[in-house]
Amino acid sequence: MIPIAKPFLNKEEAESAYETVMSGWVAQGPRVEEFENKFCEYTGAKYSAAVSNCTNGLHLAMIASGIGIGDEVICPSLSYIATANSIKYTGAVPVFAEVSPIDFNLDPAHVKSLINSKTKAILLVHQIGMPADIDEFKKICRDYNLKLIEDAACAIGSEYNGVKIGGDSELACFSFHPRKVMTTGEGGMITTTNKNLIDRIKLLRQHAISITGKERHSSETLTFEDHIEVGYNYRMTDIQASIGICQLDKIEYIIKERRKIAARYISELGEIESIKLPIEPKGRISNYQSFAIYIKKDSGFSRNEVMQKLMIKEISVRKGVMTSHREKAYSDHKPVIALPVSEDLCDNSFMIPLFVPMDDNDIKHIISSLKNIFVKK
Numbered sequence: 001m002i003p004i005a006k007p008f009l010n011k012e013e014a015e016s017a018y019e020t021v022m023s024g025w026v027a028q029g030p031r032v033e034e035f036e037n038k039f040c041e042y043t044g045a046k047y048s049a050a051v052s053n054c055t056n057g058l059h060l061a062m063i064a065s066g067i068g069i070g071d072e073v074i075c076p077s078l079s080y081i082a083t084a085n086s087i088k089y090t091g092a093v094p095v096f097a098e099v100s101p102i103d104f105n106l107d108p109a110h111v112k113s114l115i116n117s118k119t120k121a122i123l124l125v126h127q128i129g130m131p132a133d134i135d136e137f138k139k140i141c142r143d144y145n146l147k148l149i150e151d152a153a154c155a156i157g158s159e160y161n162g163v164k165i166g167g168d169s170e171l172a173c174f175s176f177h178p179r180k181v182m183t184t185g186e187g188g189m190i191t192t193t194n195k196n197l198i199d200r201i202k203l204l205r206q207h208a209i210s211i212t213g214k215e216r217h218s219s220e221t222l223t224f225e226d227h228i229e230v231g232y233n234y235r236m237t238d239i240q241a242s243i244g245i246c247q248l249d250k251i252e253y254i255i256k257e258r259r260k261i262a263a264r265y266i267s268e269l270g271e272i273e274s275i276k277l278p279i280e281p282k283g284r285i286s287n288y289q290s291f292a293i294y295i296k297k298d299s300g301f302s303r304n305e306v307m308q309k310l311m312i313k314e315i316s317v318r319k320g321v322m323t324s325h326r327e328k329a330y331s332d333h334k335p336v337i338a339l340p341v342s343e344d345l346c347d348n349s350f351m352i353p354l355f356v357p358m359d360d361n362d363i364k365h366i367i368s369s370l371k372n373i374f375v376k377k
């Protein structure tokens with residue numbers, strides 16, 4: 001079976017984690033700081049904070065933005081449920097907006113129509129690595145005095161007008177889950193252009209302790225900590241960070257290879273009239289965290305039928321990005337907003353394997369299997 005995804009992990013990551021274990025310092029410490037610095041260098045971000053995962057990163061980003069009970073935050077329903085949940089954790093209400101069928105990202109016109117006096121922020125997702133139209137949303141946020149938080153869980157290394165995602169963001173949160181382009185097992189990173197925000201996030205991620213472990217360990221005088229507000233334990237470990245540092249050394253290569261495979265899928269599957277393939281809008285570069293195929297209504301095939309046929313050919317497939325509003329957890333959710341485009345994209349698209357390194361014969365097998373399905377019809 002060709003897997004849907006596979007992390008690009010080698011001996012270097014294992015050796016790096018081994019060294020950290022043997023150093024005796026395994027919790028958040030010098031390796032986390034090194035990883036953060038390296039992440040800033042790669043993305044161009046001014047400040048960064050590593051966290052235990054992207055969901056927790058989004059939660060901290062919400063709190064640092066002052067989001068709380070009674071507020072509304074506009075976000076897509078067409079996203080992994082963690083997007084909406086991170087808003088719920090604060091007591092605020094996720095307001096689900098429609099997405100564009102071109103890039104699977106928030107539709108600015110629909111977002112604008114949902115803004116009211118309770119709206120405090122937009123949570124903009126760069127879905128499966130395809131950058132959303134950031135400038136458009138920055139403008140909306142300026143015009144309506146809203147915060148812009150970017151859910152960049154899938155978008156490390158993707159670019160918008162020559163800038164890496166998170167490189168010039170008020171707040172962007174990344175995921176290092178193994179299904180993502182680079183991994184630390186579990187893990188996340190927040191980037192920001194704002195020093196006050198990063199200071200608050202770094203405080204909240206470790207129980208709001210007034211002095212850091214590093215300060216205490218390097219102090220020559222007796223120092224006692226205070227806990228200055230109710231914080232969280234959202235720390236990344238040094239073991240995870242030591243893996244992340246190695247992954248960042250390889251990220252350019254990983255993305256280059258992913259883009260080569262995506263380009264091959266696009267050029268070779270482009271002749272199939274019954275499907276729609278990803279399109280990069282002008283100025284936007286995707287890391288192709290996933291490769292989604294949409295099946296047109298007149299294809300004569302249901303999405304599940306196509307997925308089943310590929311599975312028989314030993315090709316792993318996954319259904320399209322989920323809609324949060326149709327999950328049981330949100331069955332009583334209000335406001336109820338019609339989201340026909342999101343539901344259509346969710347129900348009629350699916351993902352095919354894309355990872356590095358991918359065997360050439362596997363790529364050929366996936367392409368020919370898809371061609372056979374539609375040609376044989």
Ligand SMILES: Cc1ncc(COP(=O)(O)O)c(C=O)c1O
Pocket residue numbers: 053054055056079080082083125151153154174175176177187188
């Ligand atoms: C869009 C989006 N947001 C948030 C998350 C949550 O990331 P994590 O698993 O690191 O908490 C994911 C993970 O799949 C995601 O795809």
